[in-house]
Amino acid sequence: MTIMLKLFNTLTRTLEEFKPLNDSKVGMYTCGPTVYWDAHIGNFRSFVLEDVLRRVLELKGFEVKRVMNITDVGHLTSDADEGEDKMLVAAKREGKTAWDIAQTYLDKFVSDTTKLNIVLPPKPLLCRATDHIAEQIDLVKILLDKDFAYQTSDGIYFDTSKFPNYGKLSGQKLAEKEEGARIDINPEKRNKTDFALWKFSNPVGARRAVPQPKRLMEWESPWGTGFPGWHVECSAMAHKYLGQPFDIHCGGVDHIAVHHENEIAQSEAAFGVKLADYWWHNEFLTVDGQKMSKSLGNFFTLADLADKGFEPLALRYFYLGAHYRQLQNFTLDALGAAQNALRKLHNLARDLVKTGTTLAEFESEFLSAVNDDLNMPKALAVVWKLMDSDATAGDKGATLLWMDQVLGLSLDKYVAHPVEIPDEIKVLAAERQEARDAKDWDQSDKLRLEIEKHGWTVEDGKAGQKLLHKD
Secondary structure, three states: OOOOOEEEEOOOOEEEEOOOOOOOEEEEEEOOOEOOOOOEHHHHHHHHHHHHHHHHHHHOOOEEEEEEEEEOOOOEOOOOOOOOEHHHHHHHHHOOOHHHHHHHHHHHHHHHHHHOOOOOOOOOOEEEHHHHHHHHHHHHHHHHHOOOEEEEOOEEEEOHHHOOOOOOOOOOOHHHHHHHOOOOOOOOOOOOOOEEEEEEOOOHHHHHOOOOOOOOOOEOOOOOOEEEOOOHHHHHHHHHHHOOOEEEEEEEHHHHHHHHHHHHHHHHHHHOOOOEEEEEEEOOEEEOOEOOOOOOOOOOEHHHHHHOOOOHHHHHHHHHOOOOOOOEEEOHHHHHHHHHHHHHHHHHHHOOOOOOOOOHHHHHHHHHHHHEOOOHHHHHHHHHHHHOOOOOHHHHHHHHHHHHHHHOOOHHHOOOOOOOOOHHHHHHHHHHHHHHHOOOHHHHHHHHHHHHHOOEEEEEEOOEEEEEEOO
16 A cells, blocks of 8 residues: 655644645745855755655656745845845945845855755746746736735835735734734834835835935836835746645745745735645754854854865755754764764665665655655664665665665765775774784774774774775
C-alpha cells in the first residue's frame, strides 16, 4: 500500500494528506531573498528545506512548477510601511546604484544556492519584482475597482476591515491584530492593520511644499510616480505564473502574521478564490541559542563558514538533522559534527558501486520518514542504517543514490569513486599503528595531526584504523 505524503498546513493547523489540484502537477510558490545583502544561514535553512520538499514531490512522481520571487525593489518593508528602504541603505553603504546592488547580491545568492545544491526555478519562474511592475499596478487597479483599497496623500492602501477573513492564517482576529499593531505615521489610514499597495515617491503634502529627493527606484502609475508595497509582488507574480488557487505556498514562520496574511487578503479579494491550498512554514534558526544579529557577532554567511573551513554541503547536512517545524540551534561545533558525518558518508560511499538494485526494505523506511511531514532526521537515520547493513556494495550504492534524490548531498560524486591513499600517508598510518600498539599515545596523537595536515583523518575501530579522505 502506497504511503501518502502528509504535510502540516498552517492554514488549518493540522497534519493533512497532500492532495494536489492536478493529479500529476504541483504549483509551488516560495518566498525568495531581498537582494540588498548576502543571504545568511537562517535564510538558507528555508531555501534548503523548500528544495527538499520539491525533491520529495518529484520523487513521488509530480511535475513541480516552482516559483521564487526576488525582491529587488527598494520598498519599505516594515509592517507599518515606514521602515528603511533597504536598497537605498545598501546603495549608500557601497557607493553603487540600487540596480547594481540588486544584481550583485542576486548573483551571490545564485552562487550560494549552487554550492548548497539548491535547484532554483528557471527564468522566468525565478522572477524579479522589478520585472513585474505592470502586473503589480494591475493588481492594485483591481483592488481599487472592487473597493478593497483607498488612496491617501502618501499612497494606496488595502482596507483590511473589508476582508472578513483577515487573520485566518495566523489565527488572529482583526481586533486582536489592531490591538497589537504599532503606532503608524500615516493618520489617514482607516485601520492600523491596513497596508500599502503603492507608495508615492513625493506624497501630495510634501509635493506642495518642498520636493523630496528622487528615489533610486520608482515608476509611473495611474496615481503618480511611486513604488509597490512589499506584499504586492508575491501576489502578482504567483497569479501570473501559477494561477489561483495553486497548491503550496512556502516560507519562514516570520512571514505568517503579516506578509502571508496580507498576500492572502489582497489575492483573494482581487480574484475571489483561495490563494493556496497548503501553507508550509519552517521554524527559525538560532545561533548559540540567540537570534542571529550582526551586533552579537553571531551572523554567518556561507562565505564566513568557508573561511572557517566548512564545506557548503556540511551546512545542508546540518539542516537535515532537525525537523523543519522545530527551532534549530546552530553552533560551530554542531556544524563540525555534521561535516564529520558527511565526510564519513562520502568515504563509505567510495567503497560502493552503482550496479545494484535498490533495497525495498530501506526504500520503504525512507519513504515512510519523508512522507511523515518531511521527517528528515528519521530519513538520515535510515541512511546510516543502510550503510551499517550487510547488503552488497552494489545494492547499497543504488539505494543510497536513490535516497540522495531527496537529500541533495551530491553523493553520486563519491559512489564508486575511491581515492588512492598516497604512500606517505600509508607510512604515517603504519607508524601511528606502531605507536598505538606500544601505547605511546603522545606519538600517536602527533602522527594523527600530521596525517590530518595532508587532508586525511583516522578512524579507530575494532578492525584497526581506517583512513578517510577529507573532501
